[in-house]
Amino acid sequence: MKEIQQVISELKALPSKLHEKDFLLTWQQTPEELRRVLKTASAIRKMRAANIATNVFKNGLGVSVFRDNSTRTRFSFASAINMLGLAQQDLDEGKSQIAHGETVRETANMISFCADVIGIRDDMYLGAGNAYMREVGDALDDGFSQGVLPQRPAIINLQCDIDHPTQAMADLAWLQEHFGSLESLKGKKIAMTWAYSPSYGKPLSVPQAIIGLMTRFGMHVSLAHPEGYDLIPDVVETARKNATLSGGSFQHSHSMEEAFKGADIVYPKSWAPYHVMGKRTELLRANDHAGLKSLEQEALAQNAKHKDWHCTDAMMKLTKNAEALYMHCLPADITGVSCQEGEVADNVFEKYRIATYKEASWKPYIIAAMIMNRKFQNVGDVLEGLLQKANKRIV
Amino acid sequence: MKEIQQVISELKALPSKLHEKDFLLTWQQTPEELRRVLKTASAIRKMRAANIATNVFKNGLGVSVFRDNSTRTRFSFASAINMLGLAQQDLDEGKSQIAHGETVRETANMISFCADVIGIRDDMYLGAGNAYMREVGDALDDGFSQGVLPQRPAIINLQCDIDHPTQAMADLAWLQEHFGSLESLKGKKIAMTWAYSPSYGKPLSVPQAIIGLMTRFGMHVSLAHPEGYDLIPDVVETARKNATLSGGSFQHSHSMEEAFKGADIVYPKSWAPYHVMGKRTELLRANDHAGLKSLEQEALAQNAKHKDWHCTDAMMKLTKNAEALYMHCLPADITGVSCQEGEVADNVFEKYRIATYKEASWKPYIIAAMIMNRKFQNVGDVLEGLLQKANKRIV
């Protein structure tokens, strides 16, 4: 209990304007705001472990909008709103349709009369996902200010075309747990690298999220991918600036070996090249199935030239003391297990399997923490209230 | 708080047998019962706005049965049961199938062991939707009296072939809010008119619900549609009788202009002609796809002759001081926005957009009020209990 009180006291000291804005991109938040979310997640997690109920709502809806298939994000979101006392309701718009204008404005209001949270995953269309979330946010602001909505639901970015803030923040929480503190990450090297996968069209949001966030805390971030597999240039530029400001560094190369060399942490993961994602978005909008098919063929053939981007024992030997922490957002393409040739060798993955599960386990708490910081200015007081009451989660 | 207590005191004075019967058609309820539902909705809404939790169930299910696609009704129902403390569970029977007899009787019982509410939307088949709800109700009565069910779930009509009571009651609550009181509606003119839409087969239940309910409160109700676009004759007859009894009037014409002239409120909305809906029901039952296709063609061609049934500025100029309140159950077919030519001009809609959102915002509270009045004879006492406890909805 003292430990929980300690975390709450620390977060109360961190200034935050998160209650005034949706948390859509990590680089729009101050370092204090990011730390606050981490500490909130930590406090909620510790309370749950101590069998203290964290319900802050007696009723209310948490709406999920998934424009792509999802199991783990769906469960993380459902878990997060459930531990706060909200009930889940899914908005099923049909996956392939991009709604605009009046439809977005109207739907956003129609689902929100009793909603406290709206979680959105929209990562299919480059240039559209984050824009959609902001459009929904504007509609909610309008509805709230005009008296249509009795409350302004928090929007949670469950993955967009630009960032994947709940993933990256969960990853950061895991690194903090693994290495003991946020401060101990200073000076550590993390390799965010492309890796071969037999599928194509994986979003850019994970690598972008990682380089955009890990550069905030004085880490040495090394991004590596084959030529042509670029990320959104603006995000790379943001990462570079972040590194300078935080006293870390940012390297960008086309060599997996170089990135792995001496790394404390490695994050090998496949993604589609920026220009392929752009082309794909055009074709999806045009409903050009033949075009999509031929783009897929091309992209897969291109990928196949880079099967050597494979996280093997030999690669791991290059890392610090040959025992860097392996990370993945899951599911990984594991060679010989989930595919013939993939991102990671089965023995490497097996060694870190439980570590990746623990990495994932932070997501529900991060989402809950984001919601609490959006809904309550005085999160510390709210958490203290829960701690003092100490209602049991399980009788 | 005093304001809420006032509303509760008023509703306690209104005699009601709503706890003994399902609220399936507004014209089967007394004026006092209708007022009681409105006041209950108002009290719940005010409590929520004052951050007072309205949970009256610690657990229990609210089952939804949607035999047609639905987003806003689904969310309204989910919101209503959530604010009362129930969890939503959807019964997915397959959309096209009409269940009968043993299946209905058995299923009604099987889903109700722990259900306190069943919300049903069944508006596809003329002559079948309301009948289905009554069949479910009979099965529940039987199950309850035989000791199969420990409680009799409330049935909520979320739209049938005859009436759409949650919509019309929400509309009435909005009119009450907009004009200040139910009494102030006396003598006001409301135009319920057909309007052109590029789709066909829209149910009759909204216009029928409006003329069936608004004639209860001394309003002058003017129904207008092109020749051949009749509603169910019995419902029109009911509206006529209602008007006489309430001291209002009921006019029926084939001129949108005549209906709009001097109107305080206009409700222009497309629907399919009665005989088309009858024919469509036959074809649906017979699974005659070719027949349905050709009926659609015919009906659309017929509709296209009436594109002048369009709610434009010029039409609005005919209304009282050129500023009647525009209403719609949403989504509207907005010319140049959601379709090329539709029910309403975009500038007219935009002027009243927020008003239509506020109109819609009443639905969750109306549904919750219907549930409470079905489950509790002493709704006033229950609401007073909530008010006195004043548990916070959000900590």
Next chain:
Amino acid sequence: MKEIQQVISELKALPSKLHEKDFLLTWQQTPEELRRVLKTASAIRKMRAANIATNVFKNGLGVSVFRDNSTRTRFSFASAINMLGLAQQDLDEGKSQIAHGETVRETANMISFCADVIGIRDDMYLGAGNAYMREVGDALDDGFSQGVLPQRPAIINLQCDIDHPTQAMADLAWLQEHFGSLESLKGKKIAMTWAYSPSYGKPLSVPQAIIGLMTRFGMHVSLAHPEGYDLIPDVVETARKNATLSGGSFQHSHSMEEAFKGADIVYPKSWAPYHVMGKRTELLRANDHAGLKSLEQEALAQNAKHKDWHCTDAMMKLTKNAEALYMHCLPADITGVSCQEGEVADNVFEKYRIATYKEASWKPYIIAAMIMNRKFQNVGDVLEGLLQKANKRIV
């Protein structure tokens, strides 16, 4: 209240290790453990009837995994977790896919960070359903012991290829209610017989569950089916041993008449022969649609030779005083109602219709009782706590 206290006191006297193991097969539980589940179900049911809330969780998820269509099991599970305070979340894996190895291990953990219960129905594949549940259980044990999961979710077997423990236990609870006590079942004859149905491929789990459980309490269990319609031999052997141990008997014949003769209870129900289910599993795995189609033809033709396995008045006349209790897990194939020729004559079914509904009504309570016994060693104390607090379910 005294009656409830009495049941709780009785269950406290029954030794149980159910909190250490998942309840996957009834024959793996001791008689005391089975009685404990029955008494827990009875206590929960009585509390609900007395309007006492049975919420033991303030938050948490109950995950359902249905690998086959289901309405009543879905609602029973949803009801059970709801009455304990958990929220339902469905894992939709796609029906036809059999997940293995890494996928099962990973998914089991990913959905369980905040899950207290996982209910699984997997009855399509002979040799796979129960194995899958054990595989999930192993993954959960591992995740919990490694610190990935803060709690070990209970696995509830909602029907597998071998047993259907929630059905059989609900059936037993109903027999206990109907005949007054578990003790009064001693010496009663129950006929578990095959019956004709115009469909094929019905799982073996219900008849196996019945012979595996009812032989535990000194009943005379008579299994009858046409030649070739065998059940899994191991389960039949288990039933035979059970009967010996409990002081009852087990008969196995190919005559419906013989089984019905003098029976106190009859349970006529269709199932597919063991070897057909085995063949079907192979074909499903091989995705051999043509093979499946031809197997179905063969099996239906084979079934059609046994239309005389029909529960008619004449058959019922053979039973004890011509008034044995008819049981069915529902839905039954009722001749002239749900099919032309089926398992049971319509007048026989109608006579026992309400009885079968009451039989089904026990399932939510049995599931809730299984969950409680898995999650709490001291179920009696937990129930007493609820009884003493006596929070109202409905205000």
